[in-house]
Amino acid sequence: MADSRICFVTNDTPAADEAADRLRARYGTCAIEDADIVVALGGDGLMLQTLHQVMDSNIPTYGMNFGSVGFMMNDFSEDALDERLAAAQRTHIYPLSMTVLDASGETRAALAINEVSLFRSTYQAAKLQIIVDGEVRLEELICDGALLSTPAGSTAYNLSAHGPILPIEAPLLALTPISPFRPRRWRGAILSNRAVVKFVVREIEKRPVSAVADNVEFQNIQEVTVKEDRSHRAILLFDPGTSLEERVLIEQFRF
Template sequence: MKIALFPKVATEETKKLARKVIDFLSQKGSAIFVEDDKAKELDAPLLSSTNLKEIDILITMGGDGSILRVAHTYSEMEGAILGINLGHLGFMADVQVSEMIPCLEDLIEKNYTIQKRGMLEGISKSGQTFFAINDCVLHRAKNPSLVEIAIYVDDLLLNHFEADGIIIATATGSTAYSLAAGGPIISPEIDALVLTPICPHTISNRPIVISPKKEVRIEYVSEKEPIECVSDGLKHFEMKPKDHVILKKSARTFNLVNLKRIDYFSTLRHKLGWSGKLR
């Protein structure tokens, strides 16, 4: 098995954990390649020394943000991602450090499935293209007040409203910014999109879940300062008045390792503090 490792090396503790992963997997017969800027610190083979398309599994050490960064930076890699959580609120990076070795053992023994999650792809009026695993966010940027946005679904007007912006999230992204803005949690095996307004001026303006087969066009209506469109918090571009962005389901999928010992609902309970009685 060829594995790409994307570790944290900021502290001696994180370096120690990375070396532990490398040593364990190497002893099990896997070929490990480490992201170039960190490989030297860990005395490990450079990722650039192998064919990226031959990588079977990508292991990230960090949080969900680390997974998103790797997926965007190495979009040509087709292997599934396993996230070891070194942060706090990680829904995709669901392997806890305390269970790291048993989970890696499961990986070697192939006690997992590959979960293919839906993604977004978009194009701006100016022709800029992008993809998103979690969400695409349009927000007011430097505008000190609300901005006007119009949303069309398959060329039919859904809504025209004032708000700080809007989030278009996948099921994967439903537990990210969309959740903080009042959107619903969508189980990741459900193929759907959720449109969540950010601080809308009209309180009846609520999140809506739509089919991923629909094409969503969002127009910036206000005659104000440019707003910003951001995909997964990583790719940014400006939208001027009368500009629009078109979003639809991508033909690509985002592939996650789904270990059999970990279930999504226990992760939800743990991360969101659903602990039963309040006293």
């Protein structure tokens, strides 16, 4: 890894920018399109942004935490970076593809590494029909919203919405309601990663809904179709003993 070309990116905070300048002076730097490895100094938001940017390029991303949570990041150190990168363990993440039909009849698409979420846009609760693999599984969910999460995203918003934590290598997706009103006791479902999930929005003029794939949002939607897309891939690097799989396992024993 000593000859690897490294691109350093930051979350534009003063501390991260200053650290990146020192790292660039010590280890060199290059443009992201010329890099063998991207080192991201920030939080999980920066990591998601970077993974979207380098997805499909086979450029792995190694994060160092300058954020608040840093679930997808390694500890920061300026020393022995070449050795850390050489020893780092790889995790492959496959995103969800979201296809949206909006109220005007236009079709939009985006990818999500963590989750696809639907949210009510006004004070009115959303009414959603949920179809899995062409079969109606829930005729009407009255709620603030719903989300479909990857294993990588299951410890993020999905967990905050009381969804299940999924092992990172599990061929599963988590379907989780957000503040369900009816049926009040429905807590979601664990689905195969081969499942195709379709959300149909009811009363779209009275109860407008937006759809979000990570940080890409579309408003006033009629339908959303979501499935795992293995034609795309992102690569994360973690120090030995701190892999994403280990972090997900640890999270299941927190209280």
